[in-house]
Amino acid sequence: MLGENFRNSTLAKSIIKQIERLVPGYNVRFCHVCGTHEWTITHYGIRALLPESLDVIAGPGCPVCVVPAKEIDEAIWLALNKVTVLTFGDMIRVPGSKISLSQAKAMGGKVKVVYSVKDAVKMAKKNPNEEFVFFAIGFETTAPSNAVEILNGPPKNLSFLISHRLIPPVMELLLGIGDLQIDGFIAPGHVSTIIGMRPYEIFPKAYRMPTVIAGFEPLDVLFAILLLLKQINKGEAKLENEYTRAVKWEGNIKAQKVIEEVFEITTGEWRGLGKVPSSALKLKNEFSYLDARLRYNIKVESSRDLLPGCSCHLVIIGKIKPKECPLFMKACTPQSPKGPCMVSIEGTCAIWAKHGIV
Amino acid sequence: MCLAIPAKILSINGRIAKVDFGGKTIREVDVSLVNANIGDYVLVHAGYAIQVLDEKVAKETIKLWSEVLSEGIKS
Numbered sequence: 148m149l150g151e152n153f154r155n156s157t158l159a160k161s162i163i164k165q166i167e168r169l170v171p172g173y174n175v176r177f178c179h180v181c182g183t184h185e186w187t188i189t190h191y192g193i194r195a196l197l198p199e200s201l202d203v204i205a206g207p208g209c210p211v212c213v214v215p216a217k218e219i220d221e222a223i224w225l226a227l228n229k230v231t232v233l234t235f236g237d238m239i240r241v242p243g244s245k246i247s248l249s250q251a252k253a254m255g256g257k258v259k260v261v262y263s264v265k266d267a268v269k270m271a272k273k274n275p276n277e278e279f280v281f282f283a284i285g286f287e288t289t290a291p292s293n294a295v296e297i298l299n300g301p302p303k304n305l306s307f308l309i310s311h312r313l314i315p316p317v318m319e320l321l322l323g324i325g326d327l328q329i330d331g332f333i334a335p336g337h338v339s340t341i342i343g344m345r346p347y348e349i350f351p352k353a354y355r356m357p358t359v360i361a362g363f364e365p366l367d368v369l370f371a372i373l374l375l376l377k378q379i380n381k382g383e384a385k386l387e388n389e390y391t392r393a394v395k396w397e398g399n400i401k402a403q404k405v406i407e408e409v410f411e412i413t414t415g416e417w418r419g420l421g422k423v424p425s426s427a428l429k430l431k432n433e434f435s436y437l438d439a440r441l442r443y444n445i446k447v448e449s450s451r452d453l454l455p456g457c458s459c460h461l462v463i464i465g466k467i468k469p470k471e472c473p474l475f476m477k478a479c480t481p482q483s484p485k486g487p488c489m490v491s492i493e494g495t496c497a498i499w500a501k502h503g504i505v
Numbered sequence: 506m507c508l509a510i511p512a513k514i515l516s517i518n519g520r521i522a523k524v525d526f527g528g529k530t531i532r533e534v535d536v537s538l539v540n541a542n543i544g545d546y547v548l549v550h551a552g553y554a555i556q557v558l559d560e561k562v563a564k565e566t567i568k569l570w571s572e573v574l575s576e577g578i579k580s
Contacts, residue, residue, distance in 0.1 A: 152567045161574045183508050235551075263552030265535060285551075288509065291538050292553040337509045340548060340556040370570060392563040393548055393556050402538045402555065493508075 182493020
């Protein structure tokens with residue numbers, strides 16, 4: 148398959164040699180914003196191959212982790228009020244303010260896992276006497292599929308609890324957190340297949356931040372690190388695309404069009420981070436009849452994003468490593484997660500736990 | 506969640522294509538977000554093809570990397 152060449156160990160060794168030659172005489176920190184990048188970096192032990200003065204931190208790139216507790220509480224409210232909540236497998240174990248969707252299910256709530264919004268449409272068609280809500284989470288990569296199904300006219304007994312978030316605005320938020328000391332961005336390849344390169348132009352232009360869009364094979368990540376170091380060495384800040392086989396300058400225009408047709412951009416709350424301007428999608432007025440929040444008049448009380456001691460809000464922005472959280476692999480384990488970062492296969496804590504970095 | 510896996514298109518019927526993920530894993534995916542043809546590689550995310558992969562560029566990338574790296578070693 149296409150990816151195999153991107154795991155060539157001889158090439159990896161020569162990239163690492165060049166990285167070693169190019170690291171400046173001070174500490175450098177690059178930030179990625181994608182759970183799949185974190186998986187690649189951890190799974191292939193990339194951090195251990197890099198010089199000590201070069202660190203790669205994980206930003207808020209786990210879509211399941213950033214859904215605020217309040218929105219999970221809304222899904223739980225629906226599930227406990229005779230509406231079947233359909234969502235991705237990762238989502239059901241994430242704790243809301245008090246319980247998770249899977250705990251709501253154990254209490255008699257109606258919750259089902261689907262692989263795709265298409266499954267949700269099929270299920271609703273097959274069971275016309277049952278009410279369904281698709282809990283639509285995810286970044287720009289996932290939003291177009293929901294937009295397509297909304298434009299296709301979903302069955303009357305299906306509505307949507309929209310919790311989409313957008314990546315470039317939260318990258319900008321990270322740059323406002325001065326003590327993170329980010330020297331370059333590894334931008335997320337699959338979000339970029341949709342949005343293209345233009346939305347990242349602000350980072351080199353307004354913030355002088357080197358930015359490289361990267362794919363998900365180990366060589367992709369290593370090469371992106373090398374390109375960032377080259378920019379730093381030359382004193383440049385540019386936007387580059389390492390993932391040329393999938394990311395085009397203009398992105399996927401068809402996908403952008405369906406997103407624009409169905410959604411409008413609004414302020415979004417990120418779990419543990421608070422409100423981020425222009426970072427979320429909501430249904431346009433003409434599709435408000437598909438908005439589960441309006442259809443069911445959902446009532447949730449005040450919410451709580453973090454359990455006492457949980458440091459997910461700091462792990463999510465790369466401020467601390469999972470090992471620095473007092474709960475990591477003690478009170479909080481993959482079997483008994485206390486925070487969202489320990490649940491999702493894209494959560495930094497879950498990835499570190501799975502790879503035995505304790 | 507943003508995980509997307511390459512697959513090769515075997516056949517297309519309207520919006521739905523039969524794709525091969527390798528290892529005899531054949532699935533149906535929605536191709537309405539891309540302009541794809543039979544034989545193309547697409548990136549599949551949650552049942553939808555989100556981009557057509559450029560096989561030629563993929564091969565060229567490796568070649569380009571090898572060149573950049575050999576230049577770096579010489580300099």
